[in-house]
Amino acid sequence: MPEIRIDFITEERVIVATERSRRPHDFKKAEATAEPAPEFVPTCPFCVGNEAMTPPEVDAFREAGTAPDTPGWWVRTVPNKFPALAPDANDAPDAVGIYTRFGGYGVHEVIIETPKHNETPVVASAHQWREAVRMYQRRLQTLTRNERLKSVLIFRNEGKAAGASLEHPHAQLVGLPFIPPVLQRYIEGVARYQSRHGRHPLEAILEQEVREGTRLVNQTARFVVYAPFASRAPYELAIAPTTPALQLATMDADALSEFADVLQDSLRRLYAALGNPPYNYMLFTAPTGYDGVFWEHVRIAPRLSIDAGFELGSGVGINITAPEDAARYLREASTASA
Amino acid sequence: MPEIRIDFITEERVIVATERSRRPHDFKKAEATAEPAPEFVPTCPFCVGNEAMTPPEVDAFREAGTAPDTPGWWVRTVPNKFPALAPDANDAPDAVGIYTRFGGYGVHEVIIETPKHNETPVVASAHQWREAVRMYQRRLQTLTRNERLKSVLIFRNEGKAAGASLEHPHAQLVGLPFIPPVLQRYIEGVARYQSRHGRHPLEAILEQEVREGTRLVNQTARFVVYAPFASRAPYELAIAPTTPALQLATMDADALSEFADVLQDSLRRLYAALGNPPYNYMLFTAPTGYDGVFWEHVRIAPRLSIDAGFELGSGVGINITAPEDAARYLREASTASA
Structure with missing residues (x-):
């Protein structure tokens, strides 16, 4: 019988x-790679040696003495060549008849995230992946200092069915001049619960997930990984720190390594x-200048089904x-490097 | 330069x-059919003669003297074999710890919508397609009499990338025991505008679209077809009647034929x-028992791009x-039968 979850x-x-319902095995055909990708692809703008194929870099972890936009980097940040939003656009309102x-x-x-075309998060060394996530942190720190941005969203698309147009491992950041609806609804929901119950709803959720265990996938000293009770799609996962004090922009190196490892472990599962x-x-992070308690979290959404007219x-x-x-399948899944 | 539309x-x-941006031609590869589908497919549960492959029919337009679940029908309604929601489920709340x-x-x-496997809306005769839409009307009339349902959504999925699992032309109806968020936000937005401006926002929209013409695609005596100013995805269309008094469940045969024709014309474009x-x-229809002014409309969403992590x-x-x-491309597009 179907059920409705809130x-x-x-x-x-x-x-x-x-x-x-399908067992995980039945989803597997999805995007099985015909043959492994090579380490270097001459036409890939993100491969090492092809730095001229992207806009000039804005940040990089690179060997001392190497110049921007040349090899020598191990994580590199560039503006999106086809940006959804542009830093040189004005933000003035403009009326089109009744519309704005x-x-x-x-x-x-x-x-x-890596100079190597085929070094996906599941095969990357712990060191390389931690460096990629350290770049997430550094870019978030930089963008949240921009007062014209009201929120920053870090996300990653893997596979064509998830909207990835380039195969080379990469994540994206978008800094928005407004608070988008998904974030707004989260904030409103948190405020509603807090005013009724006097505490943050994620505290209640993590308590129950850890105690009950049926939706729990992984747990470390600082992080909890679980399949949310009202997951919108199959095999969704949430990663949340055990306390809202742990935020990506400000967490120390130890916490950051643990976070990167937990994220990598989840992707391997x-x-x-x-x-x-x-x-x-x-990665859901607080709006710029937000003065409430914001409990960060990651939502991982495998794309195993297609939203249709109903959705x-x-x-x-x-x-x-x-x-x-x-959660049961993912608890049992191997977490060895792929 | 990108822009943000409200x-x-x-x-x-x-x-x-x-x-x-791509010209319409560049989207065309999307789902070009290798070869035309046949009129009858032995394994298709919706083909005429295969009635035993579906749950027993709940409604049909069929020749006098023919029995349910046998040939002789030209439009047929059956329960979904894999229902999202089920009429024999109870609707009692149940606590799972803190969750509901x-x-x-x-x-x-x-x-x-047709006994013929390959009679898609774009090739169907006006008569056959009007009959299909007349069945939409009849099922909507029936379901809205069910007081346990709070809203009814009629939708159609065409093509695998739009979530269609069966090729045979069909639409779906879901009757929900609640008002879903998309409908709720529409109602709230309408109420907000009405309280500020004293009239329905769709009246203002249609006035501007007809007067300005740049987003207008088609117009008949009773209906306006336009590309919404803040379309979320390429080539979205809206179909709205010129007055909220025209509602699918209650419109007369003339208006219903005109609606069916306008819908078919839009799909052909x-x-x-x-x-x-x-x-x-x-098709967005009023919640059951809704006592405000509800302006019905159809939203057509071609699936030419994939929502990724940002969306x-x-x-x-x-x-x-x-x-x-x-809108310009669609105004110029042929509306002949495909």
């Missing part, structure tokens, strides 16, 4: 209908259980895998 | 970034301009085709 924070409904539009001011960057699934992940027209997800089943 | 009703932002879930009560039906694109359309994490669409350009 998201604990946003209070939005999700349908869990497992009649069509604004110039598309904003920042859109690409973090190239999905890879092992589902066979290189397309996925997105998103577009209602805003309600239909999840064909119970989060409890997904 | 949806006139929901006030949600959309990014229009045409740097990567409900039984998945609801109705999920499939309207098989998209087919001609984009080459059989995958798409969804959704999932922000709720903001990135549209790479200006609605004004989309």
Whole structure:
């Protein structure tokens, strides 16, 4: 029988209908790579040696004495060549009859996570992956100092079905001149719960997930990984720190390494259980200058099903895998390097 | 330069970034059919003669004297074999620790629009297509009498990239025991505008679209077809009646035929301009027992791009085709039967 689950924070409904449920094995065909990608691809703008194919870099971890936009880097940040929002756009409103539009001011960057075309997060060394995540931290620190930006979203697209147009491992940051609806609803949901119960809803969630264990996937000293009770789609995962004091922009090197390892472990579990699934992940960070308690978290969304007319027209997800089943498979999945 | 457009009703932002813009021709590869589908497919549960492969029909237009679940029908409605929501589920709340879930009560039906496997809306005769839409009307009338349902969504998925799992022409209806977020935000946006301006925002929109003409695609005595100013994705269309008094459940036969023709014309324009694109359309109808003025409309969403981490994490669409350009191409597109 299908059931309707209520998201604990946003209070939005999700349908869990497992009649069509599939075991993880059945999702595997999704995006099995025909043959392994090579380490260097001459036409790839993100491969080492091809630095001239991107806009000039804005940041990099690189060997002492090497010049910008030349080899010698191990993580590199460049402006997106086809930006969704542009730093040189104005942000003035403009009336089109009854309608309003604004110039598309904003920042859109690409973090190239490795010089090697085939060094995906699941095969990367712990050191390389931690460096990639350290660049997430550094770019977030930089962008949140820009007072024209109201929020910053870090995300990663893996696989064509997740909207990735380039194969070379990379993440993206978009700095927005407004607070987007998904973030706004999270903040409103948190405020609603706090005013009723006097504490942050994520505290209640993590308590229950750790105690109950049925949706728990992994736990370290500082982080909890779980399949959210009202996951919108199969095999979604959330990663949350045990305290809101731990934030990406300010966490120390030890916490940052632990965070990078937990993220990599989660991706390896999905890879092992589902066979290189397309996925997105998103890091939800506080709006710029936010003065409430903001509990950061990551949402990992494998793209195993397609939103159709029902989802577009209602805003309600239909999840064909119970989060409890997904969590069990992912607990059991191998976390060795792929 | 990218721009940010504000949806006139929901006030949600959309990014229009045409740097990567493509002419309609460049979208065409999307889902070009290798060879035309046959009229009958032995394994298709929706083909005439295969009635035993579906759950028993709940409604049909069929020749006098023919029995249910046998040939003789020209439009047929059956329960979805893998329902998102089920009429025999209970709808009682159930606590899972701090979380809440409900039984998945609801109705999920499939309207098989034609006995012929290859009679898509773009090739169907006006008569056959009007009959299909008349069935939409009849099922909507029936479901809205069910007081346990709070809203009914009629939608259609065409093509795998739009989530269609079966090729045979069909639409779906889901009756929900709640008002879903997309509908709720529309209603709230309408109420907000009405309280400020004393009239319905769609009245203002249609006035401007008809007068300005740059986003107008088609216009008949009773309906206006336009590319919404803040379309979330390329080539989106809206179809709205010129007055909220025209509602699917209650419109007379003349208006219903005109509506069916306008819908078919819109699909033919998209087919001609984009080459059989995958798409969804959704009919937004008033919540059951709604006592405000509800202005119905259809949203047609071609699926030419994939929502990636940015869209999932922000709720903001990135549209790479200006609605004004989309409208111009669609005005010029052939509306002959495909």
